[in-house]
Amino acid sequence: TVNTDLVSDTSPQLGGNLASNGNEIVMADNDKIKFGTGEDLRIDHNGTRSKIENLTGDLKLSSNSIKLTNYDDDETYLTCADNGAVEIYYDNSKKFETLSSGASVTGHLGIGTTSPNKSSVNAAISVNGSSNSIVELCTGDARKGNIYTDGTNMFLTNNSTGYLQLSVKNTETAIKAIADGAVELYHN
DSSP, rough: OOOTTTTTTTSSHHHHHHHTOOOOOOOOOOOOESSTOOOOOEEESSSEEEEEOOOOSSSOOSSEEEEOOOOTTTTTTEEEETTSSSEEEEETTTEEEEETEEEOOOOOEEEESOOOOOHHHHHHEESSSSTTOEEEEEEETTTEEEEEEEESOOOEOOOOSSSEEEETTTEEEEEEETTOOEEEEEEO
């Protein structure tokens, strides 16, 4: 005997796959869909927010590309491409992108701060942490130089045996400080 009263049946079971036949499965607010023997994966909506919970292991989303957008699909938050870049957007404008050689930032990069507030600059690095904040300049594994402050003074150091040079127009040397040697000042 088959019990066809699914409303009263407290433990209905399927003997095969459930086909929707062109219809939708509708869940009421605060009802959850649960997966796994221990009900470890849960999806629910309470009328004001939706939530996916994974209580064990990793929550893995697999695709050749991933794109997170707003509801109207006219503003991008994040994109991920297979064998390619991960891009992060602010107000539909790309601000961060991974590259095969590292990463690229468009605009101001604040380090140690939540609001760099440097909208007037096109590209900059801001270090706003302790009074001895340091930006290390490296090639490979070697630290080649530092830019830092002690809270009052600004320092630019060269950690190699070469020289430290300030140039204008990319080609005109203005000041050259030679390790264990002279400081040279140039005109034109």
